[in-house]
Amino acid sequence: MWYQKHIIISAKPRGFHLITEQIISALPQIRSLDVGLLNLFITHTSASLAINENADPTVRSDMEAHFNVLAPENAPYYRHTYEGPDDMPAHIKSVLLGASQTIPISKGKLALGTWQGIYLCEHRDHASERTLIATLQGE
């Protein structure tokens, strides 16, 4: 079985946001699969997807703080500067984190670990909504 759907994530502030429940709600087809895979792909270059801790909000704010160190604004060697100081760091954060995540499906559920959640990582200061393509397959 193959199923594909666009999922729109409303505009979010810059930072790391849990979207696990929104993804599961948008894909009731997961429940019909005994074994399979979900690929989530973000069609943007200044936001990304990650999987990490789903409980303590300070993990997500520390992620934002630390990625701002790993990919700082206004590095003297940046030449791609005309879209604002947050743009080139957003591209760098996006390739570090990745445009897609693949998650196993077991017995009708996403087989995430107890502490795992799906993050939408928004790297722009003033973002619009973001589009994800969910591709589901299995049997």
Add this chain to the structure above:
Amino acid sequence: MWYQKHIIISAKPRGFHLITEQIISALPQIRSLDVGLLNLFITHTSASLAINENADPTVRSDMEAHFNVLAPENAPYYRHTYEGPDDMPAHIKSVLLGASQTIPISKGKLALGTWQGIYLCEHRDHASERTLIATLQGE
């Protein structure tokens, strides 16, 4: 054909560890596939999976040394500190490296390059065993 299995990796010291042989041994089903994909997914948020050099152990110890620079302990802006100084860096390393790897299968074998191996990246000082979900598909 779909096949899914949990693979338990025994507790490892902090660092980068080759697990290629253990994965292949646990999945004799790979041999029955002419073309396919293996998705390996780790169900934890402070350990990760990567693919890199399989020969010289100093590559893996240099990885550990450098990731400790990329995601240091005790950064002054960390707020998620109550699980120990190695915890927040472990979450950051995990999103940098990733929770899953997808590897092609060709003619009954994992189609890794000559120098490629699968790494279990353990980011905690005192970890327990780690669970991977292997999802195999192909024909």
Add this chain to the structure above:
Amino acid sequence: MWYQKHIIISAKPRGFHLITEQIISALPQIRSLDVGLLNLFITHTSASLAINENADPTVRSDMEAHFNVLAPENAPYYRHTYEGPDDMPAHIKSVLLGASQTIPISKGKLALGTWQGIYLCEHRDHASERTLIATLQGE
């Protein structure tokens, strides 16, 4: 439907290179799929694959500049040094960016966003050609 093919990318200078058109040209089978996934896997440990901005070349040169900061040459703690000063940084960049990318297929096309392209990230100073394994599936 499963299809797998080796794609050879000719030797590139160190840096980030757009290969989207070459990938699409090599895989006319994409046009026959209504829904599916393409997995691209690089069989090397000092080059990697990423997805990011496809328009302004300074994004790609800024990526090269910044990854040289994230994984510098000649860090005093590197022990894997006998393959040249660019080798250990190449391994680190490779695990940060990743050995594979999975891209959805919709209605006969790669479902990349408007601004997304596929990057071959070459991390060695004097590289040879690179081999990708393209695994296509769908219906």
